[in-house]
Amino acid sequence: MSNSNDYKVVYYAPKDLRVEKQEEKPSVKKGEVLVRVEACAICGSDIKTYLHGNPRMIPPAVIGHEFCGEIIETGAGVDGYKIGDRVSMATTMGCGECVYCLEGKPNICKNVKAMGFHCDGAMAKYAVIPEGGVSKKNLVKVADLDARIACLCEPMSCALNGLMRVPLDKVKSALVIGIGALGMFHSIALREFGVKNIVCVSREGVKKNMMDKLGFITKTPKEIEEEYLEISGGDGFDLVVITAPSNQVQSEALKYARKGGHISYFASLPVGDNMITIDSRLLHYGELVLYGTSDSTVEHVEKARDILSKHIDDILEIITVLPITDFETGIKGIRNKEFAKVVLIP
Numbered sequence: 001m002s003n004s005n006d007y008k009v010v011y012y013a014p015k016d017l018r019v020e021k022q023e024e025k026p027s028v029k030k031g032e033v034l035v036r037v038e039a040c041a042i043c044g045s046d047i048k049t050y051l052h053g054n055p056r057m058i059p060p061a062v063i064g065h066e067f068c069g070e071i072i073e074t075g076a077g078v079d080g081y082k083i084g085d086r087v088s089m090a091t092t093m094g095c096g097e098c099v100y101c102l103e104g105k106p107n108i109c110k111n112v113k114a115m116g117f118h119c120d121g122a123m124a125k126y127a128v129i130p131e132g133g134v135s136k137k138n139l140v141k142v143a144d145l146d147a148r149i150a151c152l153c154e155p156m157s158c159a160l161n162g163l164m165r166v167p168l169d170k171v172k173s174a175l176v177i178g179i180g181a182l183g184m185f186h187s188i189a190l191r192e193f194g195v196k197n198i199v200c201v202s203r204e205g206v207k208k209n210m211m212d213k214l215g216f217i218t219k220t221p222k223e224i225e226e227e228y229l230e231i232s233g234g235d236g237f238d239l240v241v242i243t244a245p246s247n248q249v250q251s252e253a254l255k256y257a258r259k260g261g262h263i264s265y266f267a268s269l270p271v272g273d274n275m276i277t278i279d280s281r282l283l284h285y286g287e288l289v290l291y292g293t294s295d296s297t298v299e300h301v302e303k304a305r306d307i308l309s310k311h312i313d314d315i316l317e318i319i320t321v322l323p324i325t326d327f328e329t330g331i332k333g334i335r336n337k338e339f340a341k342v343v344l345i346p
Contacts, residue, residue: 007346008124009327010060014053017063019325022125028075031131033139035069035087038147040123041319042066042330042342043155044180046116050331052270056117064123064344065091065116068142068150072126078134087139088153088305091115092295093132106136107161107295114295123324125346140301148343149308149315152185154296155341156304159185162264162293163193164300166239173197175228175237175256178244178267179207179218181341184318186241186266187216192307195239199224199231207340210318228256236261243267251276259286266293319343 006022028034043066049057057063071085081087093113094106101109115121119130129139142150159182174190176183179202190198200218202208211218219227228236236258242250245267257263269276282288296304308315320339322330330342 006125007324008062011063012059026128028073030076032075033071033129034073035127036072037069037122037346039151039343040064040067041151062120062124064121066154067122068147086142088142088150090138090298090301153301153304156185157296157300160300161296162266166262168193171238173237174239175199176241177201183243247276254282262289
C-alpha cells in the first residue's frame with residue numbers, strides 16, 4: 001500500500017483533471033522499472049491537455065513527463081539501472097526500428113510513444129517506466145542534482161535539440177521571442193554556449209522582470225520592432241528562436257534575421273490554427289535557414305543535466321515550487337502569467 005499522503009494528477013477529460021490518492025504502489029513487469037518521483041514540472045503540453053484534451057491519451061490517465069526520481073524496483077531483465085539510481089528521462093520513446101530511429105532521431109520516430117501520453121506519466125508519487133524506455137536507455141542518471149532542477153532536464157533538452165542543430169560557433173547574436181519557461185531555457189543555454197549578444201522579447205510583467213534580474217537584455221515587442229537593427233549590429237541576428245505560439249510572430253520573425261541566419265520554429269501552433277504566411281523574398285534573397293524542432297533525445301537530456309548543474313541559482317530564480325495537491329494553483333498561475341515554471345513535489 002502507498003502512504004496516505006501519496007497523490008497523482010489524473011486526466012479524465014478537458015477541464016477535468018483530478019488530484020487523487022495513489023492508493024497502490026504500482027508493480028513492475030519484465031523490463032520495467034519503478035521510480036519514486038521526487039519532483040515533476042508542469043509542461044505547456046499539460047496545460048493544453050487540461051484545456052483541450054489530447055487524442056493520444058486514453059482516460060483515466062496520469063499526466064506529467066518532466067520528472068526526476070529514484071529507482072526503487074526493477075523488473076526482470078533490466079540492464080544498466082539499479083535500485084537507488086536517481087534519474088530523469090528522455091520521455092519520447094522511439095521504436096528503434098524505423099528509418100528515423102536508425103538515423104539516431106528517435107524523437108521523430110514514426111511509431112513514437114511518449115511518457116505521460118501513451119502511458120501513465122510521472123505527476124504522482126510513483127511512476128512505472130515502460131520497457132521501451134528502459135531498454136533504449138531513455139533514463140538519464142542525475143547523481144545528486146537537486147530534484148527541483150533535475151526534473152527540468154527534459155524541457156531544457158528540448159531547447160538544446162533546437163540549438164544544437166545550428167553552427168553555434170558562428171552564432172554571435174541571438175533573439176529569443178517569447179519568454180515563457182522555454183524561452184528562458186533557450187537564453188540560459190545560449191549564454192552557456194558563449195553567445196555574447198542575447199536579446200529576449202517579452203511583454204512587461206513577472207517573466208520579463210526575472211530575465212532582467214538574470215542579466216539578460218530584454219525588450220518589449222514594440223521596442224524590438226524599433227530597435228532590432230541597432231542592437232543586432234545593423235544586419236539582424238544570427239539566430240532567431242521563436243518560442244511564442246503566435247501566428248503573427250511566426251509570420252514576421254524572418255525580418256529579424258541577418259542574411260544567412262537561422263530561424264528556429266520551436267513553438268507549435270494549435271491544430272486548426274496552424275498556418276502562417278511568410279515573406280518568400282526575405283527567405284530567398286537572404287538565404288535564410290528555417291527549421292522546426294520537436295522533443296529531444298538521450299544525448300540532449302545528458303547535455304541538459306550538465307548545463308542545469310552549472311546554473312542552479314538562475315533556475316531557482318525562475319521556478320515556483322508547489323505541493324502536487326496545488327496542481328490547479330500552478331496551472332492558473334502559469335496561465336495568469338504569475339509563474340514562469342511550476343515544479344510539483346509529490
